[in-house]
Amino acid sequence: MMNSIYLYLLSPLHTGGTTQEGNLLGIARESHTNLPYIPSSTIRGKLRATATEQSMRFRLFGTDLKESQQLEQGDIWIGDASLLWLPIPSLSHSVIWVSCPMLLRRWLRSQGNISTVPTEYSCNFTNGKAPVYLKDAILKAERLKQWEDWTAYVPQTLEASGINRVLVLPDQHCATLIQMSLWRQVKIKLDEHKSVDGGFRYEEAIPPDTLMYFSWGTTSQANGTAKQSHTDFQKLLTDNQILQLGGQESLGRGFVQQWA
Secondary structure (H helix, E strand, C coil): CCEEEEEEECCCECCECCCCECCEECECECCCCCCECECHHHHHHHHHHHCCCHHHHHHHHCCCCCCCCCCCCCCEEECCEEEEEEEEEECCCEEEEEECHHHHHHHHHHCCCCCCCCCCCEECCCCCCCCEEECCEEECHHHCEECCCHHHHCCCCCCCCCCCCEEECCHHHHHHHHHHCCEEEEECCECCCCCECCCCEEEEEECCCCEEEEEEEECCCCCCCHHHHHHHHHHHHHHCCEEECCCCHHHCCCEEEEEC
16 A cells, blocks of 8 residues: 655755766656656655654664664665645746646655646646746746646645745756756855865755645555554654654755645
């Protein structure tokens, strides 16, 4: 059985990528879409660290060589966290959350739902009489389509209540705008004389107010303990509604609010 957990980013989130290009410290990206994601190992490691009772920690997440001489698999599996809605600055509408048919279709499948995804350029905040100015992009009014049932694609919870202007873009345009809207911070190193020592370095992060989700469940090898492990993991999530994921914790990065 698959269960979903939503993550609303409260601060920029940086998860290290596999490569570093020039002076850019990138983030983890899906190999086939190049879109940002949070690796399941990052989520699993954080949740494992929050489980203080050793016996429950071993049962849920398995053992490691530092704690036990015998490696065992835990009862809980955790998937990667995928994007659902990402905020993009707009000169005409302040902030607009964007997604695309590919991301929405993936989310629907994780919910066991095969409903038809909304058409491209569906939005809920314009009547088609005014253009929408996004970051380095202009969408003509005649291309925009009124989206009546948009609430079925945005969790109707207090945590996600700020997501009130949504727009579905074509897959390729959405990927481009997401890439352009990632959080980038310039860093320099100063010597003892407060002079620049070396060059600049850019660090990427997924911007705050992004909505993501991941799936979890019990493994098929859980023998007689699946029900208890399911209950214990749900309680662990309930007790830790605010998590800090990824790197740069000392800079306040990676705070997320999670809920089922």
